[in-house]
């Protein structure tokens with residue numbers, strides 16, 4: 666199996682796409698630390714899986730990151746794979762979004778991802794291998810109305826991924842970003858169906874479809890891939906179909 670003997674830490678792993686990534690990694694033999702703020706869901710998912718444990722990890726808290734890495738090392742060994750998946754959205758355009766909501770979205774999505782890399786990458790560098798998968802969004806490639814903070818955070822994750830990939834040059838550690846379109850989770854189901862109705866693959870995406878890409882990037886199949894941005898959006902960001910179709 667692709668992740669036999671590997672240790673993976675997945676943030677926001679208790680629900681939504683994170684839970685799908687956890688299941689996918691587990692099915693491929695990984696030992697997993699699920700980090701989230703949803704303790705009940707996280708614990709019960711860990712209990713379902715053969716080699717998994719739950720750890721409360723609010724990604725905005727530096728100390729919680731240190732403790733999550735310690736949990737991983739004590740339970741399974743050093744972290745080989747980090748999936749920075751935790752994220753939130755507050756809808757609101759540039760005029761309506763409160764500065765508090767804007768800051769909170771940046772704190773979780775952008776600062777949380779930074780703290781994850783900041784905490785985990787030194788160990789990966791020392792061991793000469795590792796893979797980080799940062800979950801950005803189609804909103805990290807184009808603009809969307811009514812999501813000013815979210816768009817800012819996801820563009821930031823995309824840029825930070827490239828900077829970190831360069832910081833890790835020559836170390837054997839890879840860092841990539843994944844850019845999902847509208848995916849069937851609590852967050853995705855809030856999006857308007859108009860967002861995906863006119864894209865080349867005109868349907869909502871399934872979490873498992875994103876998981877397959879995350880697993881590719883997390884593992885050795887992607888050994889020549891770093892600093893990359895990987896779209897999984899049903900073609901949402903390609904362009905408009907135009908007027909030829911009804």
Ligand SMILES: NC(=O)c1ccc[n+]([C@@H]2O[C@H](COP(=O)([O-])OP(=O)(O)OC[C@H]3O[C@@H](n4cnc5c(N)ncnc54)[C@H](O)[C@@H]3O)[C@@H](O)[C@H]2O)c1
Pocket residue numbers: 676677678679680681682683700701702703722723724725750751752753773777800801802803844845846847848849850851852853854856
């Ligand atoms: N669903 C979509 O359409 C979509 C599209 C593009 C990108 N994304 C991104 O994919 C990722 C997963 O989203 P999802 O759709 O599964 O959302 P979700 O709301 O279903 O799940 C998000 C998870 O993150 C956790 N979380 C929230 N704040 C946290 C914090 N401070 N610390 C730790 N965990 C925290 C939640 O408890 C939850 O388990 C997010 O980064 C999101 O921005 C989602």
